[in-house]
Amino acid sequence: SNSSLESNLEGLAGVLEADLPNYKSKILRILCTVYVLRKSRNMGCAFLVRFLSDLVNCHVIAAPSMVAMFENFVSVTQEEDVPQVRCDWYMFAFLSSLPWVGKELYEKKDAEMDRLLSQTESYLKRRQKIHVPMLQVWTADKPHPQEEYLDCLWSQIQKLKKDRWQERHILRPYLAFDSVLCEALQHNLPPFTPPPHTEDSVYPMPRVIFRMFDYTDDPEGPVMPGSHSVERFVIEENLHCIIKSHWKERKTCAAQLLSYPGNNKIPLNYHIVEVIFAELFQLPSPPHIEVMYTTLLIELCKLQPGSLPQVLAQATEMLYMRLDTMNTTCVDRFINWFSHHLSNFQFRWSWEDWSDCLTQDLEKPKPKFVREVLEKCMRLSYHQRIIDIVPASFSVLSPANPVCIYKYGDESNRSLPGYTVALCLTIAIKNKASNDEIFSILKDVPNPNQDDDDGEGFTFNPLKIEVFVQTLLHLAAKSFSHSFSALAKFHEVFKTLAESDEGKLHVLRVVYEVWKNHPQMIAVLVDKMIRTQIVDCAAVANWIFSSELAHDFTRFYIWEILHSTIRKMNKHVLKIHKELEETKARLARQHKRVSNLFVIFKPNGPLEEQIERLQEKVESAQSEQKNLFLVIFQRFIMLLTEHLVRCETGGIDVFTPWYKSCIERLQQIFLQHHQIIQQYMVTLENLLFTAELDHHILAVFQQFCALQA
Amino acid sequence: LGQAGHGSAAMSSSGTLSILRSDSYAELSQYRDQHFRGTRYDQERLLRKSCTLYVGNLSFYTTEEQIHELFGKSGDIKKVIMGLDKVKKTACGFCFVEYYARGDAENAMRYINGTRLDDRIIRTDWDAGFKEGRQYGRGRSGGQVRDEYRQDYDAGRGGYGKTVQCQ
Numbered sequence: 001s002n003s004s005l006e007s008n009l010e011g012l013a014g015v016l017e018a019d020l021p022n023y024k025s026k027i028l029r030i031l032c033t034v035y036v037l038r039k040s041r042n043m044g045c046a047f048l049v050r051f052l053s054d055l056v057n058c059h060v061i062a063a064p065s066m067v068a069m070f071e072n073f074v075s076v077t078q079e080e081d082v083p084q085v086r087c088d089w090y091m092f093a094f095l096s097s098l099p100w101v102g103k104e105l106y107e108k109k110d111a112e113m114d115r116l117l118s119q120t121e122s123y124l125k126r127r128q129k130i131h132v133p134m135l136q137v138w139t140a141d142k143p144h145p146q147e148e149y150l151d152c153l154w155s156q157i158q159k160l161k162k163d164r165w166q167e168r169h170i171l172r173p174y175l176a177f178d179s180v181l182c183e184a185l186q187h188n189l190p191p192f193t194p195p196p197h198t199e200d201s202v203y204p205m206p207r208v209i210f211r212m213f214d215y216t217d218d219p220e221g222p223v224m225p226g227s228h229s230v231e232r233f234v235i236e237e238n239l240h241c242i243i244k245s246h247w248k249e250r251k252t253c254a255a256q257l258l259s260y261p262g263n264n265k266i267p268l269n270y271h272i273v274e275v276i277f278a279e280l281f282q283l284p285s286p287p288h289i290e291v292m293y294t295t296l297l298i299e300l301c302k303l304q305p306g307s308l309p310q311v312l313a314q315a316t317e318m319l320y321m322r323l324d325t326m327n328t329t330c331v332d333r334f335i336n337w338f339s340h341h342l343s344n345f346q347f348r349w350s351w352e353d354w355s356d357c358l359t360q361d362l363e364k365p366k367p368k369f370v371r372e373v374l375e376k377c378m379r380l381s382y383h384q385r386i387i388d389i390v391p392a393s394f395s396v397l398s399p400a401n402p403v404c405i406y407k408y409g410d411e412s413n414r415s416l417p418g419y420t421v422a423l424c425l426t427i428a429i430k431n432k433a434s435n436d437e438i439f440s441i442l443k444d445v446p447n448p449n450q451d452d453d454d455g456e457g458f459t460f461n462p463l464k465i466e467v468f469v470q471t472l473l474h475l476a477a478k479s480f481s482h483s484f485s486a487l488a489k490f491h492e493v494f495k496t497l498a499e500s501d502e503g504k505l506h507v508l509r510v511v512y513e514v515w516k517n518h519p520q521m522i523a524v525l526v527d528k529m530i531r532t533q534i535v536d537c538a539a540v541a542n543w544i545f546s547s548e549l550a551h552d553f554t555r556f557y558i559w560e561i562l563h564s565t566i567r568k569m570n571k572h573v574l575k576i577h578k579e580l581e582e583t584k585a586r587l588a589r590q591h592k593r594v595s596n597l598f599v600i601f602k603p604n605g606p607l608e609e610q611i612e613r614l615q616e617k618v619e620s621a622q623s624e625q626k627n628l629f630l631v632i633f634q635r636f637i638m639l640l641t642e643h644l645v646r647c648e649t650g651g652i653d654v655f656t657p658w659y660k661s662c663i664e665r666l667q668q669i670f671l672q673h674h675q676i677i678q679q680y681m682v683t684l685e686n687l688l689f690t691a692e693l694d695h696h697i698l699a700v701f702q703q704f705c706a707l708q709a
Numbered sequence: 710l711g712q713a714g715h716g717s718a719a720m721s722s723s724g725t726l727s728i729l730r731s732d733s734y735a736e737l738s739q740y741r742d743q744h745f746r747g748t749r750y751d752q753e754r755l756l757r758k759s760c761t762l763y764v765g766n767l768s769f770y771t772t773e774e775q776i777h778e779l780f781g782k783s784g785d786i787k788k789v790i791m792g793l794d795k796v797k798k799t800a801c802g803f804c805f806v807e808y809y810a811r812g813d814a815e816n817a818m819r820y821i822n823g824t825r826l827d828d829r830i831i832r833t834d835w836d837a838g839f840k841e842g843r844q845y846g847r848g849r850s851g852g853q854v855r856d857e858y859r860q861d862y863d864a865g866r867g868g869y870g871k872t873v874q875c876q
Binding site for chain 2: 248249250252289290291292294295298336340343344346376379380381382479480481520521524527564
């Protein structure tokens, strides 16, 4: 954990400043934390290895023992039947220390180092990179290739070696004290054996290096180090480290970033913006919550009002220009960031600069992006504001006025079936009718599915659902709170009408019909209906893939709803699991107390029964969760296969904007919920992602498997 | 193999690295609701485990929907309760936002507090929990106390303060 690392570093810091002869035990204690590496989930422990490397530079640790440790790291690549991500971690820990200590180690042990580097090269050549396309922010290699992180680091180290390990960026205060330090007693690191791989071992995910700037982007300022220069690596690592240290304190974080040393020799603002976007767009997920980056950028703009906003505007422009090849998940984050950012700056933007998107098909990435941004901006303000802030030419991209559509509203609709009942309901609800009164009014609604009526009154009657839901939502349209109250008050009616799966689906359809101009309202209503069990998660998934929603299928709000639904399902499973574990713990404590008293206990006490019930609940919840993912994947496969077949027979190009969006949405399901989905890999492979599947779709599954392989 | 060192805990000044653990945005402020029923100790205990935030300096025109959109960025919202003028029963510039999880409320304190909604810098603070009656302003005229006595003109909060208006 971070705190034990800190307290160990604290100890070392104290030692180094006060009492050199006593550092040996401190070092050994720190090495104990290195043994914690087997539990580490992030690259943060590579930082620890780097720290040890710097101790070599201080002549505290003997270089040969460091080389020996690195030999042990690199030998992990010779292990058999281990996940590639395990070898990757050790390789990263070795390579990422070399900018700090490569020179020193090479001077002392060049033959060994050469051997290590050649072993590194052969490992990197043979490792598989199927996972890379899934993690790239852009699908295009221009203007900057999106490299796999180890490949990029290797290029940087090779260049460093060619430059005879001359590295000019890292602060090396020990150089000033070399004459003293070189007389110090050096110590050997105890031999370190990498802990063996186990079933439970978790390794960091691979990454793709995000690059959006090069030296041409700031022609007036200092030169930005090239993508394969080791300086670029060091700067980026240090900036990421600052964010990692201060993410909870945005003002401190911004100040620390801006006071990064050497800021007159490098275009610091560009590096900062690039590193922040690298994290924001990182796949599968950003290291920190998205809103942190928005607020951090605002703080940076406040601290550097004369320069940072311009770099940010330049970055925004560049991201916009490259929307055609940007991964859909990253576009989502771009939309969220940009709209939230604008809302802090009175929505001021040079929209005319983006007029090129007006001549494109609305489904193309650029106009789509602008539409989604304007919709999100509206959610943070109000409809008229958005009309006012964009040029008149942009009205085609402006969001709809978020008003409710009530089909029984006008006298001209009186011929619609159910119209009179709707009127009746309206009056009754306004007069504070009870659920029973509502039931009796609805009893008279005929069932268009007459033949299915089994006479018990609980069959699926779409007209009843329509009349009730339309009327109620219309009456409660004033605000979210009004709508939530309505759902709560008439919960019984909802539960009865939506008892069957078809009922649930139809409720969702009607909600959509009423509120299709107000996606935010749809999202909060669906959320509430899941939480109050009016509909279930599978119903929402089926509704999203239904033909009625095909028109909105590529809209951002649909995927927000689906992912929110999956998260609720996941949280539910975790919650019940936790309850079960807690009850088991209580039982164990009870047994312990009782056995201490030598009293015979009842075999089926209340706790045992509770545990049995909770076991069932857990199994049922897990089954529901598995089913949800199966439904989603199945529907994706059906939809994509249909498109692929149609294109093949028609001889048209598969790669339409819709297809790109859809296949990336499938990827997004895997990436955003990868931990849960890992549990179901066997089922998915045997049931859905079989060899008969079109290779376009299968590739997504294979890339996902490769992520932790 | 050298002396067994001091062996004891860190010799350096404790808290050299405490800056790395600092989380000042999520801490309790100095403010304590004077109308809270219970001891100071109870109040602070509730504040430390609360999932509810008080949000202040809203425009009178800011809607529940806008608040939901902004505060939804730090996590799933359980409930938004709009602050109302006690007499007019209209929005009077504050609200409560309750999350399902405290961690989400903490992130709101870290990243939404001090940023803009409807072009106004809004302020969030921990709340001990909503109770019926707390949705009303406590100023004599029905709105919030701060709008009773302030001297400035604020178009989003009914113009001049109430005392100024009555002059």
